[in-house]
Amino acid sequence: MSKNEPFAPWQCPLCGEKLTGDSTLKCTKGHCFDRAKEGYWHLLPVQSMRTKAPGDSKEMVAARRAFLNAGYYGIFGKAVGELCTEYGQPASPEAALQLLVNKISFLGNHSVGTF
Numbered sequence: 001m002s003k004n005e006p007f008a009p010w011q012c013p014l015c016g017e018k019l020t021g022d023s024t025l026k027c028t029k030g031h032c033f034d035r036a037k038e039g040y041w042h043l044l045p046v047q048s049m050r051t052k053a054p055g056d057s058k059e060m061v062a063a064r065r066a067f068l069n070a071g072y073y074g075i076f077g078k079a080v081g082e083l084c085t086e087y088g089q090p091a092s093p094e095a096a097l098q099l100l101v102n103k104i105s106f107l108g109n110h111s112v113g114t115f
Helices: 046-050 058-069 074-087 095-110
Strands: 024-026 032-034
Touching: none
Parallel strands: none
Antiparallel strands: 024 032
């Protein structure tokens, strides 16, 4: 990608071309990835899916969930909250709830990979 080209946040794992789309990500060479019902795109090439362990095992998913539920990312939320309090504009009491709703909606529409 040259510096004159727009930033492409998602690249095709097969050819490196820019991926675009909402429910299906496609590149200009025709590679296509459907969005899972959980809201992420599985970018593992189809030929790799026939391996004995093509994606996350149940143990990996459980470990990820335990890590996230333990609150290790809480420090980031706290830091963002402090920055917003220090530099942000005053908001209504419902603003924090609306930010959370917007974040959940954004993740549901834009996430790649599992969380």
